[in-house]
Amino acid sequence: MSISASTTNNLDAFWMPFTANRQFKQSPRMFVGAKDMHYTTSDGRHVLDGTAGLWCCNAGHSRPRIVEAVQKQVAELDYAPAFQMGHPKAFELAARLAALLPSPMDHVFFTNSGSESVDTALKIALAYQRTIGHGTRTRLIGRERGYHGVGFGGISVGGIVNNRKNFGTLLTGVDHMRHTHDPERNAFSRGMPESGAEYAEDLIRIIQLHDPSTIAAVIVEPVAGSTGVLIPPKNYLERLRAICDQHGILLIFDEVITGFGRLGSPFATDFFDVMPDIITTAKGLTSGVVPMGAVFCTKSIYEAFMTGPDHMIELFHGYTYSAHPIACAAALATLDTYDEEGLLTRAADLAQYWEDGLHSLKDCPHVIDIRNLGLIGAVELEGIVGEPTKRAFSAFLKAYDDGILIRTTGDIIALSPPLIISKEQIDELFDKLRTVLNAID
Ligand code: PXG
Secondary structure, eight states: OOOOHHHHHTOSSOOOTTSOHHHHHHSOOOEEEEEBTEEEETTSOEEEESSHHHHTOTTOBSOHHHHHHHHHHHHHOOOOOSSSOOOHHHHHHHHHHHHHSOTTEEEEEEESSHHHHHHHHHHHHHHHHHHTTOTTOOEEEEETTOOOOSSHHHHHHOOOHHHHTTSTTOSSSEEEEOOOOOHHHHTTOSSSOSSOGGGGGHHHHHHHHHOGGGEEEEEEOSSBOTTTOBOOOTTHHHHHHHHHHHTTOEEEEEOTTTTTTTTSSSSHHHHHTOOOSEEEEOGGGTTTSSOOEEEEEEHHHHHHHOOSOTTSOSOOOOOTTTTOHHHHHHHHHHHHHHHHHTHHHHHHHHHHHHHHHHHTTTTSTTEEEEEEETTEEEEEEOOBTTBTTHHHHHHHHHHHHHTEEOEEETTEEEEOOOTTOOHHHHHHHHHHHHHHHHHOO
16 A cells, blocks of 8 residues: 555544544555445555445445536535525425335434434434423433444443443433343344344333333334444334333434445335334435435424424524535435435345355354344454454455455444445455455464
């Protein structure tokens, strides 16, 4: 890898997010271009994208329709005030999204990221309970190993220790259900694990501890992504829904990763046939081209707020860049691309091929579990004793040198390619990953 001396000398100022800054700056990995399934590196190599960027470039890279829409929009209307003013594409996008979601999930609040979507959803849940006269319902329940972004709301309900431990006492009144990972019973499950629906009963323990009248909402990722891909056991999400219904608790699905086709249906709510009250999204909404998030809620939640004098603001919440015109243009063109190419259901056609390829890595050295659903995959490696994360990180570095982009979290390799991936590219991804796994210590 060759980076010019002047570039190398300038790496210092940028404090990189979720990155080993010193390791990176000693040996930088730079992308300078992207097209369809590939990135181009600064030394002119093509790298097959096994992760859709960071789970976001679902339509692939630099797709013409999206590029043109953004270029046109920036010249036509660069920005419009988000509060007390509108622009047509914001309404068009909300209507198209509402039509894409199952009824009655038909109102949309725009944000700029998954973290903002999560904060927004938690605030809507709290304000809704108060609005309907349930002001004692102030507790929020998350789950161990959950990832809900990095705002204070998200890390409070989230359950990833490293994301929480340095940041004080976080939100008060939060509790966590146990996670669903159960390698003793479920290792190497293909698709949804058979065992573990009963982990949903942990919500009952929490309800009994606090009393249902104190709990506003439960938030979970339908498939936990960032923590290393935990697939929900069969009937687990159905059970959570039933318990929430029984106790007047809102159920929030964080679909920042599962939204927009990742599982082979537009949203996880379609895939699992479980309807939450609120859904958070981001990433695939614009295929990662412009930052944007969206929170969906049911008609009855929206309508509960539409009371009082007409001139009064109903929800004191929003962002300068909510429904930014360029993001809206990118999202509309992304939805067009998904439509034209059938991408929101394409993962369903590829899922079996993907699963077979992924599980063929079972006999590689150090592999202790493999998990998959839709176009998501994870290969869990046994960590090196006393040096957690090192083995998977070596795999990441070697994979990059060998021409494939993978993600690692702890000692888990996570895969989530753009939804345009071909069967030949799936073969290439797993062939190269096999070589990597056979080569690392
Ligand atoms: N919720 C979920 C379920 C997520 O996966 C967020 C919220 C936050 O989104 P923003 O846009 O604020 O980053 C996420 C983000 C990884 C990885 O490699 C995952 C995410 C982000 C970066 C890397 O697993 N998820």
